[in-house]
Amino acid sequence: MHTGITDEQLKQLLNDILEIYGYDFTAYTKASLKRRINRLYALDRFPSFAEFLYRIRTDQKYLNRFVEELTVNVTEMFRDPHFYGALREQVFPILATYPFIRVWHAGCSTGEEVYSTAILLKEAGLLHKTLLYATDLNPEVVKIAASGILPAGAMQLYSENYIKAGGNADFSSYYTANYGHVLFQSELRKRMVFSTHNLVADSSFNQFHLILCRNVLIYFERELQGKVFALFDESLENLGFLALGSKETLKLSPVISRYQQFGKDKIWRKK
């Protein structure tokens, strides 16, 4: 009976994908990759593992599906509401003193957190002078994020998160609902720039005052985490802010000496 991809098969597959397609997953955490790969294998009902691996190597279209399924795109608006509360109360008053604000959501997935930040910026009266750059490795999720269209089913939870994050407007005023989906206000979308960007392979492309990269680095091995922190360090203005997921930390990275943690949430400020 098949029990899943072996370590040797995984290593071979990742090397092939890098060589054939240029996607580098070799420094992603292996336990998570194995789970995603075994899940996709079961989902797509291949007759054998060899056939599954052959298809990935030879079919570009299937490779796109593979990349989409390999990267985790579970996200929500105002995820960890307390974090968004800290952003609003502690970080935004400092950003407010700048004439122009650049924000980067790295690993934006389908955009839920980008729209969350934009809503809070608007309520703080800062959106008009802010540009939000939102990037992800996966072109399909970037397309969805750029459309501003999300499933309506989750709005109840998002509205509760919004209130917990200190939101006091009517959350539903930020979107129009139709046919099971919602479309976020163009006023929010106008301040966003969407693009694909691969944290593993691509370099710094701008200087930011706030970089948010939440629940992306947990999928990277230590060494790659270090490389990405160096990329963020290079992309962050002096006195800029770096925000990570609730279980991620900068403390193991050598760049930590140039940063100090800002409050109790996972926010660091560059010295």
Place this chain on the structure above:
Amino acid sequence: MEKKISDPKAVIIGGSAGSLKVILEIVRNLDKDFLLPVIIIIHRKNDPESALIDVLSEAAVLPTKEAEDKEFILSGTIYLAPAGYHLLIEQDYSFSLDSSEKVHFSRPSIDVSFQCAADAYGERLIAILLSGANEDGTKGFEEIKKNGGVLIAQEPLTAEAPYMPAHAIRYVSVDYICSIVQIGPLIRDYCSSDNTHK
């Protein structure tokens, strides 16, 4: 029926509704001589203010902490899976976290951690499934069985929520079915240097 295992490397425990008091009973039993890491997965709400880790630390003799991303797993330490993430175990015996889809409506999921532990530790693993009201843990038990690890299920009659251990016992041939007070001494016995299981 005594299952032989040579040189176990880790203990992993999964529990849901009604499992906390059993876990507390187990960790009270593990003293400074206990040399294995103990990895605990409990279904819990994603509440950052949760006091679960304090309750565990209070009861345990061994050092007790929430498992952190990329942290190396140390012997004689009790780790609790953090709320809102699956807890994975890498081949180099370190943890990694994963915020992908819930499994059996749960994140952390017991199946996910059990499957990873089976992959990382092979036959040198002792797994325990406790009280709970859903079927999380059964698939993980299957995987551990395939890899030769030791399976201990809480006797469903002693469980506040018997469904979870009963489901596992029905589908997987477990090595031990234990009452609450038997579990701690059994794993202590497996770990002691002069154990008869070797």
